[in-house]
Each structure stands twice: as structure tokens, then as C-alpha cells.
Amino acid sequence: MTEGTIHHRDTFLNNIAEKLGRERKLSVDRPLRQNQPQWAVYEGYTQDDLLAVFKKACEAIHTDVRETDAASLTQAIEDVITEKDGSIVIPKDPRFSSFGLEGMLARHNVHVWDVSLGQENIKRAEKAIYGITFSEKTLAESGTVVQYNDKDMARSISLLPENYIAIIPKSSLVPRMSQLTRDIHERVKAGEKVPTCVNLISGPSNSADIEMNLVVGVHGPVKAEYIVVTDL
């Protein structure tokens, strides 16, 4: 199935137009938004300032933050992986080798996501203790990492293992969601396709559904750990 379909659109939208007391609108001239408070938040902050904001936000979302430089990234990841025999799942992402992590990965039981292996990937991710991904953009205000999921950057990696580790280039820090969504908006306007899953992750999964008591770790990871690489 490659082509989508649309059912019952005209009667539905004609009804809306009629209720609104006018003809169907086929284009909209949008006035400039009068209220845009989002751009003043952390305006003019340096990457160092944003890192401080980010670390503070992570305190509220039960997530540890470590700082390292690129040269020590291997060691920083080793420090986080306390279960040395635990298996690890990572996406097919050239950054793992360009950041010199191949040697470290070779020492562990690592599954690199490979679409040609089909469902086997999910079985491996389900058994993995750790899932590791890079953050594409990182939102200081809320302690949020961003994934653009596709066939190689699989959704399961940050979802199925009990522990999620995000590698965060310091240069990926932006003040808040506004900078991310402006970028996506500009790309959509330019005709680019938005990734099938844009996933903003802020710490481990949690719930307060039982008597409003916070439980950390429900269906997604129980623990999340962020490693900020200060010279990337």
C-alpha cells in the first residue's frame, strides 16, 4: 500500500464552512502572531549558560548528567554501563565510529540495528539492558533530547531496554522547544519530509496515576542517563 486515501472529506468540510457562515476556504492568509513570548526565554544565553539550565532541568526529571570531552567519551560510557555483561542496542549511526566508540563497543555485547535482520532486531532490543542514541537537538529548558526516528534510527532503542543513555553534543543545546519546531517548520516549508517519528524524550518513563504518587519507570526505560560531550 503506497497511496493514501481520503474519505468523506467534502461533505464534512462543507458543513464546517457552512456553520462558520462562509464558503470553503482553499487558502488562508495568516496574520503575524501578536503574542510570541517563547523567543525571550533564555535569549542570548551562551552554550555554557544553556548547559547550566539543562543540568538544573534534569534534576527535576530523575536523570543524571555527566560531562566529558570527546577524548574521554569512551570512559564516560563505560562508567555508566555498570552491568558489564548486559547487552546494548544502538542505531545504525556513523557517529558511533566517527566519535571513536568502536573499540568500546567491541568489548561489549552490542547489537547494531540492521533492518535486513527484520524482527530479530526487536528481540535483541527487548533483551538489551542498555539503549544508546545521540541527541539531534537538546532542549535546555526541559532536559529534553530529540530523536529523528527512521529505519536505522529505530524507535525501539530508547524504548525497550531498561536503561536509556543519550549522548549529547554540547553544540546541540538550544533554549527550548521553539528552536526545534522552528527548524522543522522551515524544513517542511522548504518541501522536506518530516521524519516519521520526531521523539522528544525528557528522562525515564513515569506515571502519577496512582494517588498522584510519582512512579519512575513504567513502560519505557526505568532509568535515563545523559552524557554531555563538551567539545562537540
Add this chain to the structure above:
Amino acid sequence: MGMKIGNHPFFDRVDEGINNSFMRHAVSSAQDRLRGKKLNVTVNDQDLGDWEEWRSAGEEIRRHTLENLDFYLGQLSDAVAERGGHVFFAETAEEANKYIQEVVGRKKAKNVVKAKSMVTEEIGLNEALEEAGCHVHETDLAEYILQIDDHDRPSHIVVPSLHKNKEQIRDAFRDKLGYEKTDKPEELAGFAREQLRQVFLDAEVGITGCNFAVAESGSVALVTNEGNANMVTTFPETQISVMGMERIVPTWEDLDVLVNLLCRSSVGQKMTSYITALTPGVKEDSVDGPKDFHLVIVDGGRSNALGTEFQSALHCIRCGACVNVCPIYRHIGGHAYGSIYQGPIGAVLSPILGGYEEYGELPYASSLCAACTETCPVKIPLHEHLIKHRQNYVAGQGRSKASERIAMKAFGIGAGSPSLFQMAAKSAPFVTKPFVKDDKIPKGLGPLKQWTETRDFPAPSKSNFRKWFEGHTKKGEAND
């Protein structure tokens, strides 16, 4: 089961609620915690700037979107179809359910996993799926609890199981599923994780609601914490998302503002653990994403509000902030409303969607203190809508002659529910009363003065409820 909850008359339900002191304690404690958390990340968050300006930004976006709803829904459906997704526009609950039944039938699906969705509750989708031979698994922890406990009904739009305590949840898990551990929330949630993990992996169809669809790219954004919505949209081969037709934003930039307002107003978080925007990608050839994507857009009575004085009720982003400040909800609880939409927004929305015949009494579940209007992150004038509903109801709109007797009873609210009347009359001049007793202010929120300085605190009523009531019963109308 649909939007309606229970068959008892409204005022009987109110008295049941008021007399259930256990439930009332649970509700007031939840209200206090949610209010406190919201204040910390809204008016009291210095980094965010002026919360009022954020509310204005939200209102501006919602107003523009609803005024141009036909255009944006057209754009959304084009974008979804362009990426290989299927869009079905459903005027009624029946049409939506029939389409979804056909989809699961074609898939020969036996197991359906669902993320939390009020609109699927509204249209009674679970029953339709069961009728089609599917086993439906609710996976949001609160919805899971309700489903396990003999399909109990939601009592709050954000925390549907708010009326249950952990002992009741433990007992339900034990009796229905053989749970053997304690009533610790961690253990109860851990049990749900164990029980549902394989269910997610085996299900053929995943069903979600939609916090906001993004028109420009054909995306469905979900705002969640537990990770279950991600499971539901990652492993099943087919994704079906159901949205009320007003749950749409034009662009990703608008999504930013509304997600910010929603997370902070609903659960007091800067962002929930997951904000996930899903766009069909049936050609992508990935292992862990749906191959078949359906978006069902439901009117279900919403268009009744378009072009009327109630249009701004459709601006609602379902944060529940109005529920959390409502002194009436505090006293009668969620089930008394007889609708899956409770509190002030429920009393405004239910008559629009379901008519005055069924829900015309709900606008009386208010002391018109305006706390709801003050707290609404998109500035819906909720209490004004309640007054307008009362006017329409008293004027006989939507009622057959046979029901006028009941209507008069509703208007004679004292006869209908002495306890509601006393409570409302007592609370109206000082609606803050239930909140300001020393023992009820949550720790860390500071003295009374700070409370009263915040925008979130229920504002004094413009007109004392009883005076208003007396003044207008005589005239037989309700123009405030």
C-alpha cells in the same frame, strides 16, 4: 459506553458524590497537588516570562485555527495521504466506529492496544472493537486500572482513575489478575509493565488519540509520560489515531506553544517524558513503525458550536486545569457529571456534544465563581458559556415538552439537590473556602497571601450565587 456515565438523574448523582467522603478526600487531595504543581511551572516560573502572554499566544492560535478549521483539516488530510496514510472524516461516532471495525476486520486483528484517548471513550470505540471480535487492551496506567476494575468509568480527563486509592487498585489487580504484591504504587506500576510488555509486542493494531495534529506536515503529536503511547505506535503493524476535529494546529511553531501550555497546565511539567510526533511513513521499510496508518477525524457534535457563541469551547486543549480549580468538582467528584467530560469544561462541552436533553442540567454544576476562566491556558470564558447554556436551557432550547418538568426541577436547584445548593451558596461568596483552610494548603506553597496573589486562585464571584439565583429565578431568565 460512550460519553454518558450512569443512568441516575443528575441530582441523585450529585448527592451520591457529596456523600462519598472517601472519594471527596481523594479528589481534593489530587486537586491540591495538581494546582500546586501547575503554579510552580506557570505564574511562578520566572524563566518563562509572563504567563499571561503565553495564555494570549495560546488563545490567538486556537482562535485562528477554529476560524479556518475547514482549510487546516483539508491541509492535514492532504499531507497524511501524501505520505501514504488514510484519512476518514466521520460526522458521527457510529461512522467512526464502523470505519475502524472495517480496518481491524481487514487486518483480521485479534489484539488491539490502546493509548489514552478521551475521544475513543466518547465514541464508545472499545465496545465496537469487541463487537468486531477484538480483545482491547487499555495501556495507560489509569485506563488499565479502570478496565481491570470491571470497566469503571473515568472521573477526570487527565487522571481518569483519580477516584480510586491504591488499596482498591491492589484489590482489583489481585481479584482479576492474581496480583500478589503490596499496594505500593511502584509495585502496582511494575506489575502493569510486566503484564503489558508482551501484549504490546504481539498486538496487530495500535490505537491512539491525538493531542494535536499538525496540518502542515500531516503529523499526530502525542503528549505522554508512561511510554505506552510509544509502544502502541511502534510495534503493531497498523496505527489508527482518532481525533476530535478541533485537535489541530497549523504548524510546528504553533505546536510548540500549545504543548508548552498543555504540559504545564495539566500535570505541572515543563514537558512530559514523551512528546512524540508521528507522520505516516508506509514506504519507509522500517522494522519498528506502522506499515498502515489511519487518521479518523470525528465531528461528533462539535460543529454544533461553530459559528455560535460557544465556538471558543472548541479551543479547549483538554488540560483539565479548570477541573482542578473547580469548587463544585471538588465536592461532587467526576462521576456526578454523568459525562466523561467533567468539571467546568465538561459542563460546557457535554451539552454541545450530547444536547440539552441529556446534559442540560450540567451547567448548574457551577457556582459561577470564574476560577475556571481565570486558569484556562487558552482563555476560554468558561463561566460565561455556563451562563449562556443556562439561558438556553431555561428558554426551552433542545427540550421536548415532556422534559420541561425535569427542567424546572433543575432550575429549582434547591429542590433538586439541597446539598449542592447549600454547598454552592456557601462557597460562592468565598469560593476559596475549600482551598484556604490551613490544613489543606499543600506544603511549600507558602502562606495564604501568596495564594491569593496568583492568577490561579479562584477569583471572587462577580455575583453571589444565591443573589444571582434569587434574582433570576423570579424573572425566569438568566442574563447576568
